[in-house]
Amino acid sequence: MKTIAIGVGKNKNITKALEIFKNRYPIDTKLIQTDDELVKSILDEDIDAVVRGSLPASGVIKEVKKYFPEISRATFVHGEEHEFLLTPVGIDEGTTIEDKLKIAINCGEFLRKLNKEPKIAILADGRKGDYGRSEKISKSIDESEQLTQLIKENTDFEVKNYYILIEQALNENCNVIIAPDGIIGNIIFRTLILVNSWPSCGAVTFGINGIYIDTSRDQSVEGYLRSLIFAYKLAKL
Structure with missing residues (x-):
């Protein structure tokens, strides 16, 4: 037992x-x-x-x-309308491109263990056209594009950069959502799960x-x- x-x-x-x-x-x-x-x-x-x-x-x-x-973590959101891993969700996680690449690989491999094909969405602090509005936004957009390319080079997972458009990623049924960092990921988690009551199974630890x-x-x-x-x-x- x-x-x-x-x-x-x-x-x-x-x-x-x-x-x-x-x-x-x-x-x-x-x-x-x-x-x-x-x-x-x-x-x-x-x-x-x-x-x-x-x-x-x-x-x-x-x-x-x-x-x-x-160690890295991803919250597993599982309901009738949506099913995806949200990561990073720890406020001190996902601070570098390398960290997020490892997280993406972990998420993809985990989904394949569940007999699901990964469809990864990369997020940034702004739209592609927002480049130059601030140093922080430009840096985030650069990193999102680098991360997208690294995932393509290091895996056979489907991946797309949605920049700040999380709603498009969800509408297109992405099953891995990678936030720009753990602080934003944690805020997304709290908004979806604790405010709007989306069904979460908790965060799986890799x-x-x-x-x-x-x-x-x-x-x-x-x-x-x-x-x-x-x-x-x-x-x-």
Whole structure:
């Protein structure tokens, strides 16, 4: 039988979700109360998956990076209208073109494990025609074009630069959305998931041996339930 470790913090929606989950799926669960326990569970080969739940867990990724320095994350949005990975979502992630290239490759390989073909959208701080409006905007546009080219050169994934037009990327059913940096990615996440209630399964973590699903401390019961089901299905793969 599979074992999933779940972090329990102040938001008790996670325990309500866990009650529903355990009534549906035959699985052992381990409740985690601290960051240190969460890190130990991620590194424990006897635990099949870990879900952050509602723990603050601000130092978890930093600690796990001591063992797996190439960590990156992507939030898996999964609903009737849209299904895509949004990345980077950590405010200190995706700071260089090289970082975003690794993230793009991780996302594409992950989707292929799910028998889905990657269709990657690259975003920037402005439209192509906004070049020159500020140094920051021009730099972001340059980097988005470089990243698009690098993905073409290093993978066989479908990729297109949408610049700032995220709505076009979603309308054209892209299943990987790469934000200009982790701060913008985090804002997009909060707008779509926490404000507009788009269905998120949590953020899958790449670059580690096990399965770690990062979740928001502010999720609903339904949001946590999706993350638990997602972790369970990944553990069964």
